[in-house]
Amino acid sequence: MSEDSGIGQDIRALRLTRKMTLEDLSKAVGKSVGWVSQVERNLSTPTVDDLHNFARILDVPISMFFGIAEAPEQERGVVVRASARREIGERDNGLFEALVSPDLTDDFEVIHSTFLPGASLEKSRQRATSEVVYLISGTLDIWIADQMFTIQAGDSFRIKGSKYRWANPYDDPALAIWVISPPVY
Structure with missing residues (x-):
């Protein structure tokens, strides 16, 4: 290695x-x-x-x-195959996350998140980061600094050091891509 x-x-x-x-x-x-x-x-x-x-x-x-997949030498640090993404997070609250970035050595990280139907984060979180989130599919309710927004496929939002929480009270999973700076995982 x-x-x-x-x-x-x-x-x-x-x-x-x-x-x-x-x-x-x-x-x-x-x-x-x-x-x-x-x-x-x-x-x-x-x-x-x-x-x-x-x-x-x-x-x-x-x-x-864990789960750092082996890749051909020419792809390491450059290409991340869908089948080789590292699962991250605690998988609690019905949230499944995977690292889209090749590693954590950039000034940002990219995360793929799946929010299962009925899943929620009840207690607000706050991180010293700037985050931009793009919702690929589904619908997600997000509270940023105690203001609630309903986000639908194609919408995006930013969290900049604010408290936030989320919920998916809808029938379909919500899939999102997060860009987070600096990396937190």
Whole structure:
């Protein structure tokens, strides 16, 4: 595995997005700076327990570090096949998400979300991000800063550091593409 692909690059990208130094992360996981550096460069392989620690400290679901599909060398970091997308998120509340971006090393990430009928996020969330969402199909209710909008296929919306929540009280799944900066997964 090359230095510019795999779990290590994602750990590094997440660390940098959170403005953590190698020393900050190494202290938090209880490992040496050298070991964390080797993990980030894919020279050392973290255990499942290590990945759980990284996920907790970097505030991402553990699933972020699994399901990285092998790809032909010329496609790595460039092409993401539909069958090779990394499933991310907790899969709670009837929301299924997959990473469309090749990795987390850009200034943004692209997420494909499926909101199942009857699914909802009851408690508002707030992230220090700018997010633009395009609804591919279905209908979704979204509350941004406590203002409710009904979004339909072809509509888009932006969340810029505001509290938000969502619900799909409709009969069909709602499919959306999110562009998030900086990456949060």
